[in-house]
Amino acid sequence: MKELRIRLSDKVTENAEQLAMLITKQQNLRYPSMAKDEGELYPARVELVKLYANALKLDDEERVEVLRKWGQEAGTYFAKKESISLDMMLREVPEYRAFIGTVLKHEGITSQITAEQMYDLTTALDAIVNDVVYYFSLPFVHHEKEILKISQAAIAELSVPIASINDTTAILPLIGVMDFNRGNVLQEKVLKESVRLNLEYLIVDLSGLQTTDTYVAQQLFILFESLSLVGTVPVVSGVTPAIAQTLVGLGLDFGSIKSFATLKQAIRYVA
Template identity: 40%
Template sequence: MSNERVYEEFCSLILEKSSELAHEVTEIQTKKYPEMQSISNDLLSMREELVSLFAKSFVMSDEDRKKNFKAWGKKAGTQCATLNASLEEMLNEFPEYRTILGDLLKMHAKKNDLTIDGFYNMLNILETDIGDVTCYFSLPFVDYQADQLRNSKEALFELSVPVIPISDEIAVLPLVGDIDTGRAKLMLEKALEKSAKLKVKYFILDLSGVPIIDTYVAQIIFQLIDSLELIGVEAKVTGMTPDIVQTVVNLGIDFKKIQTYSSLKQAINTINGSETQRTV
């Protein structure tokens, strides 16, 4: 029997057993990782599809084989990431296909008196398939997790500059922790955006939770106050700690034109008092 005929028969054999082999891999993985039991049904169809691709790869061109595995890897990698499977668990699965299919390949080769060269070629196809699957699966899996992490960081970053309306006319931005370049820029952006959206008259920047500021942050504060004035919002700064005051003095920064208050309460009382006076 020619090598090509042996390849075709092996392809048919694996296709017939695709469901059985997928269940076998599922059982092995579930025993190794009991936590995967809850998603085993979701993974079963994916595994059966992969077994079928392994089978067809023995009668396909290298170009078509890689194309199919790449498409499967993109879909399966993203799906497994959304199912919260770990990359370690999934990568440890692929050697199981090598073992299971390798044993079947050996028996098939013996049964059909396949030449050494023919057996080596089939084994090489299987090894190449395993390597391709590992690569094509890992990339979208890692990309998806990286996107999720980036989105989480961005959401957390935005929470670090919470603009809080405390009345129809007053909004407060209470800052806590160090302010780096990125956070300072976000502070400027969010303060202007929220002030315009809320249509407030007063904006209070509370620095009581900030240990220290540098020249750049001080410049952003000046820029923020000037920008708020342009949209008709009166800005005030509260909670400047002794360390911040000392830094401001040492840096030669002039805060005289900025309305500063020792506490948020004092600033609010001042605003309410001035509003009362205007009403009277």
């Protein structure tokens, strides 16, 4: 069986350029936009066909290591290309399976191998295809997570706007939902801006908050304590009955912090 795999592997390798061209034509028909990247996609497909062929000769441990290394390199490279998506690349997988499988079938019939041997070959090809998909996809997933993380950080920072109303006072309107990422940005950005602007007062307006749960209350408590340490007096506006009840329920002492029902009242206080 080992000799048969080597012979079939060599046959697939001999036809690598032809198989890659067939796959390229199929993909260009399916995704016309990929045609402009044919100059680098075609050689990559030739190498992938050869990779499939070589994997046929390897034992399980060697195959996994070779495909893992290839997937890390190729997946990382193509994940950074904006013109190519993971789903576009994965649509090629059935083409490799079909074309390489056809070569194996033809050579198998010519060599008069048994049905059991053919089954073993197709099972091996399926295992290789599965490993190729898995290891190639991992860098794409990692790249998407990094992009999402950066986007979330940017959105969170934009959701913590500090607006100066004079040389010593600014307003921080908190709008929407306070989640973990936004909470971290809140603590970091607000303190830095308060010091940079040399603020005497920071009005934190809560009227736009959609949730007033335990996490929100704790974040506010930490923020107010931290502002006091850097010399900025926190003033709260938009305190609703729900927020007040949450604070009391948690036993958080906001007694030393001036609070007002409306932003207008808070501004009048610091003026």
